[in-house]
Amino acid sequence: xxxxxxxxxxxxxxxxxxxxxxxxxxxxxxERDAWSRLAMASDLYKMTRLDAEAGGAPVVKSVDPxxxxxxxxxxxxxxxxxxxxxGDVPFWSASVYDRSGHNIYSFNDHNANSxxxxxxxLTPAQMIDVRxxxxxxxxxxxxxxxxxxxxxxxxxxxxxxDSWKPIVSRFLEQSACELQDY
Amino acid sequence: xxxxxxxxxxxLAIAIGLGGGSVWYALNAQDGVGAIRIGQWTAFxxxxxxxxxxxxxxxxxxxxxxxxxxxxxxxxxxxxxESGAPxxxxxxxxxxxxxxxxxxxxxxxxDQSLGVIDTGKARQAALQSYEVLRQPDNxxxxxxxxxxxPGNWLLTNGFGKMYFVLTFYxxxxxxxxxxxxxxxxxILKAGCHA
Numbered sequence: 001x002x003x004x005x006x007x008x009x010x011x012x013x014x015x016x017x018x019x020x021x022x023x024x025x026x027x028x029x030x031e032r033d034a035w036s037r038l039a040m041a042s043d044l045y046k047m048t049r050l051d052a053e054a055g056g057a058p059v060v061k062s063v064d065p066x067x068x069x070x071x072x073x074x075x076x077x078x079x080x081x082x083x084x085x086x087g088d089v090p091f092w093s094a095s096v097y098d099r100s101g102h103n104i105y106s107f108n109d110h111n112a113n114s115x116x117x118x119x120x121x122l123t124p125a126q127m128i129d130v131r132x133x134x135x136x137x138x139x140x141x142x143x144x145x146x147x148x149x150x151x152x153x154x155x156x157x158x159x160x161x162d163s164w165k166p167i168v169s170r171f172l173e174q175s176a177c178e179l180q181d182y
Numbered sequence: 183x184x185x186x187x188x189x190x191x192x193x194l195a196i197a198i199g200l201g202g203g204s205v206w207y208a209l210n211a212q213d214g215v216g217a218i219r220i221g222q223w224t225a226f227x228x229x230x231x232x233x234x235x236x237x238x239x240x241x242x243x244x245x246x247x248x249x250x251x252x253x254x255x256x257x258x259x260x261x262x263x264e265s266g267a268p269x270x271x272x273x274x275x276x277x278x279x280x281x282x283x284x285x286x287x288x289x290x291x292x293d294q295s296l297g298v299i300d301t302g303k304a305r306q307a308a309l310q311s312y313e314v315l316r317q318p319d320n321x322x323x324x325x326x327x328x329x330x331x332p333g334n335w336l337l338t339n340g341f342g343k344m345y346f347v348l349t350f351y352x353x354x355x356x357x358x359x360x361x362x363x364x365x366x367x368x369i370l371k372a373g374c375h376a
Contacts, residue, residue: 007189011196018201023236025207027243034246050248064349065308066288071248091285091351093254101242103230106251108352110285131374154248158286158351160312 014132027100034101034152038073043060045081047072047177050154068168069156072177077149080122082141085175087115089168091158096121113140120180121146121153138180153177209241210331223258223348223366227356255284257353259296263369269344271299273374274327277336277346278299279367284353286311291326291338292345299344305337327372 030036042048050069063069074081083094093108094117109115119142122130127145130138155175157168216235217224229238229248242249250257262268263275271291275298281287290298290308299307314322314334326346328339338344346369350356355364 003185003189004192007193008196011193012200012300014193014197015200015204018197019204022202022205023240026209026240030243032246032250037246064288064347065290065306066310093251093351095248095251095254097230097248100239101230101246101248102232102234102239103249104232106253108253110352111253140204151213152248156254158310160310 017177034071035073035099035150036099038071038152044073044075045179046175047155047172047175049172061075063156067156068165068172069154070160070172070175071152071154073150073152074121074122074177076121076146076152078179080120080126080176080180081153082138082180083117083119083121083153083155083175083177085117085155085171087117089171090155090160090164092117092171093156094119095154095156096144096146097152097154098146098148099152099154101105104146104148104151105144107142112142117175118142119144119153121151123147123149125170205240208237209244220258220364220366222260222262222264222369224260225258226273227256232353248357250349252355252356253352254356255353256347256356257347257349258366259292260346260348260369263371265371267371269346269369270374271338271340271342274325274329276370276372276374277326277367278321278370279366281311281322281367282350282353282355282364284311284350284355286352287348287350289324289336289346289348291336292347294343294345296345296347299340301337301339303337307336307338309334309336320368324367325372338356 038048047070049065050071091109093106096104098104118140120138121144124145124147136170157171159165159168216226216228216238218227226238228234230242230247286308287309293299301307316322322334324334324336326336346355
């Protein structure tokens, strides 16, 4: 009887250890995280629609039905990445995520210098380089310093009603995500 | 010898079964660690940030969520009405009350996966603040159900569990200090189909 109790207590103790171990291993080994899903849908530096409107099931879950969104994956080891989109939508916002889907930085159209979305994501080391000699065409851009290599940029745009759908779709189609020389 | 082996096996079974099962349960519960409850509404202000707890991080990885950033907005999810009964797609509800400061908000009816429910009609099961009619005191009354209603009508139909997702965009409440004295609308049951 004593040994059965012993085994039970040991089991419970083990359950605690397994619980913690599994919990911390889930993010490491998940094949269903946003990065993996996007990787299946498209290449690096390619804006991909996240909502179901573009055809097929939504790539990433829980996008507001009144929003259209597009995302692109980047790798800062290759260089700076610049995200651009023309203005003219009621509301847009952009977020930079790291490889495991943590939100590093976000901003919206009211934070931007102009209505247009123009942002550059770069590492602190690249920031030092760019500051030394800021290229003319990057003058108006928002600089997002992110201590990461691989990451995801998501642009979201509000669709107040059906009449805005083509305009917001065009906004996202014209958005670009490209490696920037400096 | 056999006794020892079976006891060891029992300990291992308990450890792995209970340990793994409890993680699975914790990740599926809507009401997890780090939740902020306001009335019937639950939000996870820190989900998807580096400061999030391990449970939120695991949930983000497992479900492939790209959570809204602080400058974007904050989402609240409700799974029960004011009497504590789970929300059902076959029931009609009234959502009454004021909303905190935000540039705009959206409200939609969601299924288990928190995606918008498929109404099978041109009208989405979603509303936004620019299109709602307001009461003289700036509060909003929204009728939820499959019968058209005057005023603000959120179309829902079908059977099964339902959630309401209320998202505020460009709002000061997304920073944690803003959440202390926020009130959110109440969810009242108006009746059910048998």
